[in-house]
């Protein structure tokens with residue numbers, strides 16, 4: 001009988017993408033994907049190690065499956081991804097009912113491992129480091145307008161609060177022709193928008209150049225990659241995440257502001273607007289450097305919208321530091337941000353510092369930033385009223401299936417009435433009639 005599987009994903013977009021690719025691979029091997037956990041013969045948890053709280057959640061969630069395993073000993077429970085890489089065999093010490101542990105660098109082997117574990121031919125723990133996963137973990141849901149393509153993994157930055165370099169290892173980039181081939185494949189399956197993913201995409205290819213002794217601060221292999229993807233026929237839009245401000249050089253800025261398929265929206269992590277805190281975070285730039293990048297982009301292409309990641313309550317953050325963050329966020333015009341209330345992550349440098357900002361103050365700062373964002377996004381969206389914008393049709397809106405939703409090139413959600421002539425993946429011209437802080441509403445021309 002066909003075995004069924006369910007994947008539960010925690011954490012970032014990279015994990016979402018890995019789970020999507022894994023699901024495609026498992027389906028190709030004859031397994032059937034189910035949406036309800038209770039119907040699955042194989043339960044996989046694709047985990048995240050960025051926050052200790054998220055790890056505790058997984059330990060709790062998988063822990064309570066002990067009873068299920070007792071009732072249904074044939075069910076297979078797997079912990080995969082960052083926590084598997086981070087803890088390896090220790091997961092089995094804590095959760096002995098888990099059948100397999102597969103780290104980030106071995107995920108592409110999961111179909112084989114699954115087979116072997118079922119027949120008792122292979123060990124349960126697979127965390128050996130390697131680079132093959134980069135090109136081999138691939139697969140795209142046919143018919144989806146946006147395709148996520150992983151271009152590099154790992155990080156060399158060692159920001160003091162972050163566990164990623166310890167878990168995901170050093171930066172490794174995929175060869176450019178390999179990525180272009182995958183882009184062509186997903187376009188053939190109906191994708192129109194390409195989302196290039198990596199922990200630090202602006203450092204794409206730099207580690208390899210360094211190894212060959214060819215590194216220069218003015219080159220940007222990522223700009224070369226954007227150019228190559230821009231040339232693929234059938235690609236309508238290109239987006240990417242996350243760039244690191246430290247590597248946003250002239251070549252990068254030139255490419256994102258001139259290549260016609262690169263969308264005018266950039267998610268660029270600020271983390272703090274205080275130079276003192278940026279230094280303590282070891283981010284490698286000052287608020288002035290950061291704003292210089294934003295201004296350079298805006299001067300060349302005023303349509304750009306910007307979103308960001310910010311941490312509030314980092315050790316030692318004073319009211320003045322926090323006000324500096326607000327000022328930079330305002331100057332950059334961020335309309336959306338992922339705000340993290342700092343919590344120490346054991347194994348990082350920052351965890352050795354005193355976590356001295358009280359929890360209530362972190363929450364207060366979080367709320368202040370949220371209000372600032374809402375005010376800016378309301379004003380930013382109002383600007384669109386009366387204008388006509390290009391929208392990539394994604395299908396029925398999640399909130400109201402009688403309306404359709406799509407995104408502008410500047411990444412604004414746009415709601416419009418459906419029409420027989422409009423298919424998923426079409427680019428439509430929408431005349432905007434009203435706006436809220438979250439969405440634009442209009443009529444298709």
Ligand code: SF4
Pocket residue numbers: 155156157158159162163164165199200244
């Ligand atoms: S750049 Fe910093 S925050 Fe981002 S993954 Fe690397 S170490 Fe973590």
